[in-house]
Amino acid sequence: MNTHMVIELKEEKGVQTVLSAIEAYKARLQTSIARTQRRLKQFEEKYGVATDDFLKNMTAEEMEGGDIEYVEWAGEAKILAGLQEELTELTDVRYQLH
Numbered sequence: 022m023n024t025h026m027v028i029e030l031k032e033e034k035g036v037q038t039v040l041s042a043i044e045a046y047k048a049r050l051q052t053s054i055a056r057t058q059r060r061l062k063q064f065e066e067k068y069g070v071a072t073d074d075f076l077k078n079m080t081a082e083e084m085e086g087g088d089i090e091y092v093e094w095a096g097e098a099k100i101l102a103g104l105q106e107e108l109t110e111l112t113d114v115r116y117q118l119h
Contacts (some may be wrong), residue, residue, distance in 0.1 A: 036118060043111060050108040057101045064094045072098050 030036060061072050070079065076098060081091035 040116075043114070047108060047111050050104055050111070054101065054104045054108065057097055057104060060097045061094070061101065064090075064097070 028039065030039070064075070065071055068075070068079075068084070072094070075094060079091070081088045084090045084094075086093075
């Protein structure tokens with residue numbers, strides 16, 4: 022299902038401002054994704070387990086840092102998923118100027 026959104030601008034030069042803002046936000050998302058992936062890699066290297074396997078199979082009791090580390094790792098995984106979803110949504114945006 023496609024959703025259409027109409028943005029009315031007072032002047033034509035505002036189009037570039039809106040498009041630049043979207044591109045800048047996408048760049049920030051990409052930076053955040055890379056940072057979150059680095060954090061996840063630290064956990065993966067420490068425990069020798071991929072994040073997907075961690076989420077499916079590990080418990081806080083199996084971790085050196087216990088509950089805190091478990092929550093941090095799981096939280097980073099959730100943050101990454103949200104960032105990637107948001108970037109995909111913005112990447113899939115199509116626009117048409119009239």
